[in-house]
Amino acid sequence: RKEVEQDPGPFNVPEGATVAFNCTYSNSASQSFFWYRQDCRKEPKLLMSVYSSGNEDGRFTAQLNRASQYISLLIRDSKLSDSATYLCVVRGSQGNLIFGKGTKLSVKP
Amino acid sequence: EPEVTQTPSHQVTQMGQEVILRCVPISNHLYFYWYRQILGQKVEFLVSFYNNEISEKSEIFDDQFSVERPDGSNFTLKIRSTKLEDSAMYFCASRFQTTNEKLFFGSGTQLSVL
Numbered sequence: 001r002k003e004v005e006q007d008p009g010p011f012n013v014p015e016g017a018t019v020a021f022n023c024t025y026s027n028s029a030s031q032s033f034f035w036y037r038q039d040c041r042k043e044p045k046l047l048m049s050v051y052s053s054g055n056e057d058g059r060f061t062a063q064l065n066r067a068s069q070y071i072s073l074l075i076r077d078s079k080l081s082d083s084a085t086y087l088c089v090v091r092g093s094q095g096n097l098i099f100g101k102g103t104k105l106s107v108k109p
Numbered sequence: 110e111p112e113v114t115q116t117p118s119h120q121v122t123q124m125g126q127e128v129i130l131r132c133v134p135i136s137n138h139l140y141f142y143w144y145r146q147i148l149g150q151k152v153e154f155l156v157s158f159y160n161n162e163i164s165e166k167s168e169i170f171d172d173q174f175s176v177e178r179p180d181g182s183n184f185t186l187k188i189r190s191t192k193l194e195d196s197a198m199y200f201c202a203s204r205f206q207t208t209n210e211k212l213f214f215g216s217g218t219q220l221s222v223l
Contacts, residue, residue: 043200043214044152087152094165095140095204097212099152 003027004100006088012106017078021103023071023088032091033064035073037084038102044087047073078107111135115201115215122191122222130186130218132201141184142202142212143176145169152200158184191222 006023013019025033033050048055050062050071061074071088085102092098114133122128134141143155156166158176175187184203188195198217204210 038152041198041217041219043216045214046211092154092165094157096142096154096157096165097144097152098154101151 002100003098004088004090006100006103008101008103010104010106012108013078014108015078015080017107018074018076019078019105020075021073021086021088021105023073023100025069025071025088025090025098027090028066028069029093030069030090033071034089034091034097035060035062035071036087036089036099038087039084044089044099047086075105078105080107080109083107111213113201113203113213113215115199115218117218118216119219120221122220124193124222125190128188128191128220130188130199130201130220132184132186132215133182134184134201134203135205135213136182138203138205138213140164140204140206141176141178143186144200144202144214145197146200146217147194147197155186188220191220193222196220196222 004025035047036044037047038044048057050064054063059076063072083106085104087102088100090098116131141158144152146152154167156170157164173189177185198219200217201215202212204212
């Protein structure tokens with residue numbers, strides 16, 4: 001089983017749509033979880049950390065289900081500028097980050 | 110916001126040649142990392158470095174790779190004898206202290222091995 005697994009997409013949605021991404025991770029001992037955003041040929045940028053209680057940052061909501069080893073990201077009222085690849089990331093035991101392959105989102109006018 | 114700086118942005122080399130990728134982490138950061146991303150693939154961990162020594166490395170980081178912090182500011186990744194499959198974007202990253210600190214990434218060096 002891959003360490004971090006995501007649906008690669010692409011997700012093609014109209015502006016204003018709500019879109020959800022899912023991710024599963026294999027190591028039940030993992031403690032820290034993140035969503036990163038990566039634009040084409042650029043470095044990954046932290047979008048938000050994911051907490052057990054769920055957390056929200058504007059139009060973005062992240063959820064964690066430890067029992068199912070499942071992480072989600074919900075984007076509401078999507079904008080053209082949200083078009084990017086969204087990376088599910090889990091922190092390893094030594095502080096290194098373990099990345100999923102990413103889910104590509106394309107928001108169309 | 111402080112930045113991690115990487116040079117060059119693009120490096121072209123012949124197979125079998127040595128390359129050194131350079132990074133200047135954020136000045137008060139203590140933990141340093143190299144990641145790579147082959148085109149169309151996921152970002153992969155290579156190595157972490159703390160207190161002037163490697164703290165963890167992946168199976169990708171074989172004897173052809175080495176890292177060094179030659180002075181107080183630079184953090185380098187050396188590939189001794191490049192292979193075609195080393196072609197990738199290489200990202201340097203740093204963080205201040207605890208494992209919950211945000212990891213700051215540089216903008217990457219695109220390595221092309223011909």
